[in-house]
Amino acid sequence: MKNYDHREIESAWQKRWDDAHLFEVDNTPSTREKAYILDMFPYPSGAGLHVGHLLNYTGSDILARFERMRGKDVLHPMGWDAFGLPAENYAVKTNVHPAISTEKNTLEYKRQFKQVGTSYDWTKEINTSSPEYYRWTQWCFAFLYKKGLAYRKDGLVNWCPKDQTVLANEQVVGGKCDRCGSEVVQRSLRQWYFKITDYADRLIADLDDLDWPEKIKSMQRNWIGRSEGAALWFAIDGSEEKVEVFTTRADTLFGATYLVVAPEHPLVTILTSDIQEAAVAAYIEETSRKTELERTFTDREKTGVFTGAYAINPATGEKIPVWVADYVLSNYGTGAIMAVPAHDERDYAFAQKFNLPIVRVLGDDSDELPLTSKGVLSNSGVYTGKDSEAAMKDIVASVGGERRVTYRIRDWLVSRQRFWGAPIPIAYDEEGAEYLVPDSELPITLPMNVDFSPTGKSPLVSALEWKQYRPDGENGPTLTRETDTLDGFVCSSWYFLRFPTPHDDTQPFDQTALKKWFPVDTYIGGAEHAVMHLLYARFLTKVFFDAKLVPFHEPFKTLKNQGMILGPDHNKMSKSKGNVINPDDVIAEFGADSLRAYEMFMGPFDQEKPWNTTGIVGVRRFMEKVWKLQEKVGSTKAGPDELRAIHFATKKVTEDIQGCRFNTAVSTLMELVNTLSQQETIQKDTFATLLKLLSPIAPHITEELWSLIGQDGFCSVAAWPTYDEAYLVVSEVSYPVQINGKVRANITVSSTATEDEVRAAAEANPTIQSYLKDQEIRKVVVIPGKIISYALNS
């Protein structure tokens, strides 16, 4: 027997798979079942992959290989989410064009992917930064523009001072730039948006049918933030103006003792009296200097200024002051609220500080204020004594209000002041009127010679020649191209549609191919994309569905999140901590099969767990045991123990892989190998079945052994084994005997024994007899095949 040399085996089989085009599929309709197993495609960074990234790709590869062996057509593609800031920043530093560094990085990623034995169909490879691809990203923008779902507007936007670009709300995490961690500031700019708010209701409702982690679904629900309430209008005393407020607690209207408008509210200047003008102006100025982070710091003291104006509470007819304060957000609801200090914590704190009246309209004096729960109304005119929830509708109607739903989610800001992204297919005339570049002229390619120095504007602003656009040729007017590029998340919100037909130059995606493959059966990636990519992708899919361009309204049926792999020190892997494990090193020492199996064996797929350098040793020992088992192949007939072991393992591994319980699939195989190792000989069929069960997890060693024992073809595409329950039954079964909940003895009876026979056998046992002596049996429970339990009266 040769030694197990992973170095020799692994690269050889990778080459044979390639040469045989083993994992390539086409889009021809088939009667066979299909499986689309997809990874969230990576951004090819200069740092390369570490072992944490491979967890995700190994999991999906096991699923793909498993489904393939089960006879399905499997689409398992890989591509590159290649537009992005790091490549551009690298270009600023080194003057290497992003296209060049990206190309280099993708080749390195591809090498690493092949080295771990992934079974991707590389004929489907896509790269979002190639004109062949981003032509259709531009087409997507144009499509939304034509549908009225892409528009440009002025407004306050999030600006990252370090990355020198605007950001979508989803990319601001805790007031900081999701990418670089800088504190985000607000700027007033004219930017491009996608109207995701039109789809808010459906994006919430359709979550119910998705097989996704509850965590992700709840994050999306919270992010969209649907809130049912009412719009109410407050007349301004001595003016024609009305202030529209949004409230979810119209039941407390009788307790509204003042109004608050946001500092950015358009009516502020009109409302402000001459006397208060200076104070209000100073306050607005002060607010505008605060960062978003400062403003969302909830436990800071409330600030605000009286405008000098009074509104009329439409329920009580009383004059109530109008204040301006930054605890009211301009971009939620109507940017104005009715303040009910008795029943809202924030209003209460504000009223306390500025000595504003507090009027109780719920509960009685025994309830401490602020009382924020609903209940029985008090001090509320004809509604006094009624249930607040029930009275809400009538109160709204009585003052001419309107029931309304608002959302927390904002439209998706898609323009970026950066170079390395898809140019927006828009041009402007001298008056600034928009002109959509026709689809026939796409792609608008990025110029090669550009000054990347950050200026706060897109580097494309300096591409003078590129910017000029003459739609009607030399004689027509010269327009100016949009110099902002599209958010990288636009590229990644439709890429899964492109995989079946990556090189189609007539359309972005193909109906027939989509019908064959969609929806994605299993999508694997990190939870950090919960309210970004996963929301945007659902949105775009729905847009295309409505236009009958795709035959499904949700792209990803099942979603799995992989857990993070921490460094051996239990910290997040990072260069600065020096705890990064490089897969190249692990593969060189232990082999790709051991790396794959160890990553799966570490613990539940979706759980965070630390890398343990000595832990992989056990998995490598397991591979050696499998290797040695080839010497035991020889017996012509498998005994009952062997048959039971292999059929049990087949059942367990099949179920575990289906449920992404890869850790227990590996331990089941370890138990099987331990059992088989103890036998003198094993049947060839048994060994072949073991190899097939192990193949998705450790594809190289199994392929080599498959060939060594003289099996035909590739183990990687051999038919997945089936099991027969008949082999799982045992002739004798051991029963623990419990007395008052404690196990006192074990008895062995025939597996066909009746309950009475089990009980008779238990009571024949001397230990049990001694426990039962002189005792009154209250109850006996026999669970067939499991346990017998006595409850005594004592």
Place this chain on the structure above:
RNA sequence: GCCGCGGUGGUGGAAUGGUAUACACGAAGGACUUAAAAUCCUUUGCCUUCGGGCUUGCGGGUUCGAGUCCCGCCCGCGGUACCA
């Protein structure tokens, strides 16, 4: 605060309401070896007067039987937050 997830040996973890601690790492002892590595074997939750007793974050409950189900807490992780 709100939402989601979790708490089991020295470590990673296993367990359709049915013998808690599978599988693996580590550790200890032994075999082989001149020696070491590798390999193989044994032991390995805690306490014990060696009869047994205790043990899945804490306290209750349901049940013949609870890591698992119910109620009330504590702790950790992740997300989110002046969202009216």
